[in-house]
Amino acid sequence: MTAPTTFPGSPGVRPQPGTPDGEREPGHQSRGAGRRKNPADVAQLEQHPVPLRRIAALFGPHRRPLAIVTAIIVVSSLIGLVTPFLTKHLIDDAIPHQNVRLLLFLVGGMLAITVTTQALGVIQTWLSTKIGQQVMHGLRTDLFSHLQRLPLGFFTRTRGGEVQSRLTNDVNAMQGVVTNSATSVATNITTAVGTAAAMALLSWRLSLLSLLVLPPAIWLTRRVARLRRTIQTRAQRALADMQTQIEESLSISGVLLAKTVGSGPVLSQHFRDTSAELTELELQSQMAGRWRMGTMAIVFSAIPALIYLAAGLPATSGGMTIGTLVAFTALQSALFRPMLGVLNVGAEVVTSMALFSRVFEFLDMPVTIDDPENPIPVDPATAQGDVTLTDVTFRYDGADRDALTHIDLELPAGKQVALVGATGSGKSTLAGLVSRLHDPSGGSVRIDGVDLRDMTLQNVSDLVGVVSQQSYLLHTTIRENLRYARPDATDIQIEQAARAAQVHDLIEALPDGYDTLVGARGHRFSGGEQQRIALARTILRDPAVLVLDEATSALDNATERAVQDALDEVSRGRTTLTIAHRLSTIQGADLIVVLDGGRIAERGTHDELLARGGRYATLWNSQATRHASQMS
Structure with missing residues (x-):
């Protein structure tokens, strides 16, 4: 904080910043005297x-x-x-x-x-x-x-x-x-x-006189501060409402929604009303207590007059010199601001x-998933990617039942395992355990025989790559979006990953190629294109285990086929755990696991499960019937 400047009208005296009546410059929130808790x-x-x-x-x-x-x-x-x-x-x-x-x-x-x-x-x-x-x-x-x-x-x-x-x-x-x-x-x-x-x-006589005026000055200042605080609280709420409107209405998703439902005029009127309210509140804040502040200014101005009066009366002057009077007046004018402070x-x-x-x-807040004190390293370059879940049970905090119960499952290195089941059956939870987004409440999840809890989080993320339904792209270039997963990646490695995800030709056709800005949340590209860019980002890390969490469920049939071709190419030679929405995409899986209520209900190949006539067969027939009706 800089040293206070000379008080106007009082040579050489250094009071606190601000005017004698406690006013602040416009736009500054009052932090002056009278502030309440x-x-x-x-x-x-x-x-x-x-x-x-x-x-x-x-x-x-x-x-x-x-x-x-x-x-x-x-x-x-x-x-x-x-x-x-x-x-x-x-x-x-x-x-x-x-x-x-x-x-x-x-x-x-x-x-x-x-x-x-x-x-x-x-x-x-x-x-x-x-x-x-x-x-x-x-x-x-x-x-x-x-x-x-x-x-x-x-x-x-x-x-x-x-x-x-x-x-x-x-x-x-x-x-x-x-x-x-x-x-x-x-x-x-x-x-x-x-x-x-x-x-x-x-x-000492004039000091007592000055202190007598202090209580009313403090009282007036506190009254004004309280009044302004109430108005400023309302203004803060109005400002928060305005910021929310801006964030929601002017984001790419908000603009798309407004244009498609024709809500632009309504949003503009709502914003206009909020802005008008904020304008009125700011005016009230600036004018709040002006008459009280004027009264206090009179009180402050009256103090020197009273001091001069006391100095001039024989009964109270005590032989005071002119120099003493001027010096005392300068000091008392600088006393009130720091005392109120x-x-x-x-x-x-x-x-x-x-x-x-x-x-x-x-x-x-506790970090429930953290690095162990003595981690066991697993080299991603030589990892086989053999995943084993042994008697795994998991329950979310605050839940009244387990999301997964006594899961025993092996994902052999290089094989493709698919998870199917109704919504809420525990598919995404199981996938989250494999990528260590959660730790099991009971049992263990191992890669190449090492419990994930015995590895560093960085080691797990190097071993396990995840492609989810919601692909998230940063508002930067395609190149930087891909390099986000591997900062030291060369341009050649970035291009190889894009080729593997079957998105290189699309990128090269753009005017700026890999230096093209993807836009807010990737809205410059279609859902399938975003998904393939996200897939290329995961490929760049070259994980031994690949988790595909309904990566194509939000895509249309034509786009799904293009992305699925890329996924099939990338999955080759990797241990792959696929959560499938459309069963047609996982017919060739080495193992299909059907979850129901957090337990394994069935497991086997596509043909084996159809022949068994259980839950998987019911799901398959239901989707086949729905697809046939859509085609007719």
């Missing part, structure tokens, strides 16, 4: 308390620069208090007696104090900002890394906007707390105490602690 902050701290020692530990590596910042705050605040005393001697001694030597000394002292405080302010700003940035950098990166390691269940339960808000908004707000609020509190306390002491030294320490502390609480709440 936010009930939401209090509730957050009650739910997830934060020990002070944990926050202090964040600043442990910065003890020396923190000590320097504290020293600068104290020194610059105390130096600033010298100016009124120099002014006193200037008026009482140097000017009346035409003492040029003393005059030059006093004027030089004033200039030296200004230069010194400004220089200290620059150093303080640099140090405090550097400390704040380093602390926030550590918190931000730790939180991002921790979120990456949390289980999928966390992201299904938590809104994406909430995660982003804590990672960006909360951490940025904490940066302001660390960089500005902490130094502001220290400066306010030092300045208030020092100014009050200096006033008492000059005149000190009164806000409680609210500042609660707000600051609540921000730390929100971030620590995420950091304290």
Whole structure:
């Protein structure tokens, strides 16, 4: 925080930033006097308390620069208090007696104090900002890394906007707390105490008079702050609504929906109404309590008049000199801002602690799937890809029954195994266990005889590649989308993967080839094209085990055949676990497993299961009948 500048009309005095009546520049949220503790902050701290020692530990590596910042705050605040005393001697001694030597000394002292405080302010700003940035950098990166390691269940339960808000908004707000609020509190306390002491030294009678006016000034300021806080809360809600409308309506999916259902005019009117509400609330916020603030300005202006009155009356003047009066007036005008700031320490502390609480709440969430202490490595280059599930049981958190129960299944190296069954039978859950998106509640999942829980997560991801129904492409070039899976891949390797996924010719036909931007969520390409690009990305990693989680279920028949041809080519020689929606795509599988209610109901080849006349045969006949009716 930079050193406060000279207070208007009071030479050399260094109050807190802001005008005497407590007004803020437009666009700045009020953090001035009278700020109340936010009930939401209090509730957050009650739910997830934060020990002070944990926050202090964040600043442990910065003890020396923190000590320097504290020293600068104290020194610059105390130096600033010298100016009124120099002014006193200037008026009482140097000017009346035409003492040029003393005059030059006093004027030089004033200039030296200004230069010194400004220089200290620059150093303080640099140090405090550097400390704040380093602390926030550590918190931000730790939180991002921790979120990456949390289980999928966390992201299904938590809104994406909430995660982003804590990672960006909360951490940025904490940066302001660390960089500005902490130094502001220290400066306010030092300045208030020092100014009050200096006033008492000059005149204890006038000091008592000044303090008598403080209670009504505090009361008026708090009333205005409360009024503005209520309006600003409503404005924040309106702004959040507007941001939601922008995010939902102007995303590629939102625009497509609006154009296809003709909701553009309705959305525009809704946005116009929200914008009008926000405009009105901002106007109310700026005008809130203007008459109260005007009253307080009158009170502040009346204080010097009362001081002059007391200095002029024989009963109260006590032989006060003109220099003492001017110096005292300068000091008292600088006293109220830091004192009101000190009164806000409680609210500042609660707000600051609540921000730390929100971030620590995420950091304290347990990582249920993590690297073992002594991992057993499996070399992806030499891995066979033999997958074995032994007595596997799994239950989701909070569920009242198992999603999978006592599953015994072997996926021989290089073979194709298909999973079929009704919705909710446990197919995707089983696939998630093979790729270690979940850990079994009981039993084990092994690759080449090694339990997945004994491998590092990176090792598992190198061994197991997943292609799901929802292909996710980043808003960047095709080349970078493919390289996302393997950052060190060469252009030749990227092209080979695209050829294997049968998408190279399509990419080469584009004007920019592999440097073509895919657009938001890949909307520049059709579903089948997106799926083949995603498949090429998985191929680039060359996994020994391939999991295909209904990779073609959302495609039309013609596109499905093109993608299926690519999948068949890629699957050759790899251990492949396929979750099939259309049974026609898995007729050639080496083994078909039918799941029902989380258990294996049947297993065998296509012909064996049809001959058995069980659940698989029923599913097959049902799909064949439906296909025939669609063709007729």
